[in-house]
Amino acid sequence: MESLLLAITLYLGPALATNTTGATASPAREGWVSQPNGRGTFDILWGSLFTIFLCTWTSLHLNIPSLKEKYIHQWSRKLRWMMQAIMAPELVIGFATGQKVEARRSIEMWKRSGYYGWTMRHGFYANMGGFVVQPRDSQAFPVNAKQLHYLVTRGYTPFPSTTGEEIWDKSKQDGFQKMLTLVQTGWFVLQVLGRAIQHLPVTTLELTTFGFVFCTFASYYEWSNKPLDVESPTIIYLEKSTREILIEAGNMPNAEKPYQNTPLDFIDNQSPSWLTEIQPRLHFRMGPRERPLPRFTNDKFPVIGAGRDTFVLFTVIMAYCCLHFIAWNFSFPTRVERLLWRVGCITIVVTTFIFLACETYQDGHRLGRWQRWYLKLFPRNPVHLARVDTMEKKRREMEFVPFWEVVIMSPVTMIYTLARTYIIAEVFVSLRSLPDGAYDSVQWSSFIPHV
Known part of the structure; x- marks a missing residue:
């Protein structure tokens, strides 16, 4: 028996030494590697790009298009938002969280009026433009939850008979799409975790893709009750x-x-929106030119407020930004590229924190949070009450995005964009020279108990 084991060891020894992974991989580097028995450069590139596509294209829950809009316009808009999701996936999570908070607020608003069928x-x-009103003598236009609540409570139209099941029936979330996304992202995550456990090099492209998967799951959770790719709204005459x-x-x-977006702007003017408010101030426009608006734009900045959702959003966004620090000591083609990566990581975290801090402060003014806290801290004497009244008056008169915030956020946004652009470019440029171990495959048999 001992002689048999010795013979097997002598026979398989050289083969095992040749296939040794990660921990004993040579520090030598290689450029483009064709498809070997393990994996090549194309495997790394294709697996990551396909996962990024699924994470960005299939997870976007955009608002309903206008009644007469062509499919090519809808497709191009979703393509632009996919590019936006690639450049700043944390921004998409912010929109998704804000829309969820506003949908929850609408339930409370309808309940206060005695309507309990609103979900x-x-x-x-x-809020995505699902209800379009057609007045007797004017053009049709979409109404959000607040505007529809006004029309119903004033007796202009009865409470919508559309049920939650009918709304969900309009969604294009088919089982095959979900299964494909789940299988691909799940397999990709297993690959990355398996490489980390076996101490195999993980490329910056794979690390960045892992971040997209993380953001996609967060967006899916926030948009779990929002219909996907609805094409036709409900008309209310x-x-x-x-x-x-x-x-x-x-x-x-x-x-x-005079209204700027729809005749019901005095109820809710959908402010602020990049396409309908900020871009016209910059003397260019890409959004809908018709008035009243034929559809709700996808870029309304939501007012989230203080609470669990804000804490979760802050944690998720900062976790995604800090995820890039994992590559702090990765092997880059040159020392300059590694230094620039480190600078980019720090820049993204700092600029994102500044953005969140400014939005949190301004969000408190929009909702009157600071006035309420002021009254809790100080007695309700006439001096303090007068000061709160002055603060409330200024809050109502100020713009949604004040000038000071524009001054601060403009350079912050530019710096963030530069850092983010470099990181996206570097994950592809670094493929020209990767450590040898990056082409070793995960030995899945080591995870299976065996004798």
């Missing part, structure tokens, strides 16, 4: 004209002013 799906559906609705609004704030 999260109704909230998402309304009104017996009264837009002019009559505005006249009957009476002395409501801003009801007498």
Whole structure:
């Protein structure tokens, strides 16, 4: 028996030594490697790109297009948002979280008015342009949850008969798409974790793709009740004209002013939006030119407020940004590239923190949070109450995005964009020279118990 074991050892010894992985890999580097028995450069590139595509294209829950919009325009808009998701996936998580918070607020608003059939799906559906009103003598336009609530409580239209199941039936989330995304992302995560456990080099492209998977799961969770790729809204016909609705609004704030987006701007003007507000100030426009708006844009900055959602959002975004620090001591083609990667990682974390801090501070003013906290800290004497009244008046008069925030965020955004652009470019440029161990495959048999 001993002689047999000795013979097997002598026979397999050279082969095992040749296939030794990670821990004993040569420090030598290689450029493009064709498909060997293990994996080559194309395997790394294709696996990562396909995963990124699934994480960005299939996870985007965009708003409903206008009634007469062509498919090519819808497709190009989703392509632009896919590029946006690649450049700043944490921004997409912010939009998803804000939309979830606004949908939850709409439930509370309807309950206070005695309507208990309104669900999260109704909230998402309304705020994505799912309900379009057709006045008696004017052009149709979408209404969000607040605007529809105004119309229902004022008797202009009955409570929508559309159920949550009917709304979900409009969604294009098919089982095959979910299965394909789950299988691909799950297999990719297993590959990365397996390489880390066996101390095999992980490329910066794979690490960045792992970050996209992390953000995709977070977005999926926040958008779990939002229908995907809905093409046709629900039409609500009104017996009264837009002019009559505005006249009957009476002395409501801003009801007498010309509207910018839809005739119901005095209820909620969908502010602020990059396409409809910020871009016109920069003297260029890419959003809908028609008025009233034929659809709700996808870039409304949500007011999240203080609470569990804000904490979770801050944690997820900062975790994604800090994920790039894992490559701090990775082997890069040159020392300069490694130094620039480190600078880029620090820049992304710092600029993102500044952005979140400014938004949190300004968010407190938008919701009157600082006034409420001020009254909790100080007694309710006439001096403090007068000061709170002054703060409240300034809050109502100030712009949603004040000038000071524009001054701070403009250079912060530019610096973040430069750092993010370098990191995206570097993950592809570094493929020209990778450590030998990067082409070793995970030995899955080592994870299987055996004798």
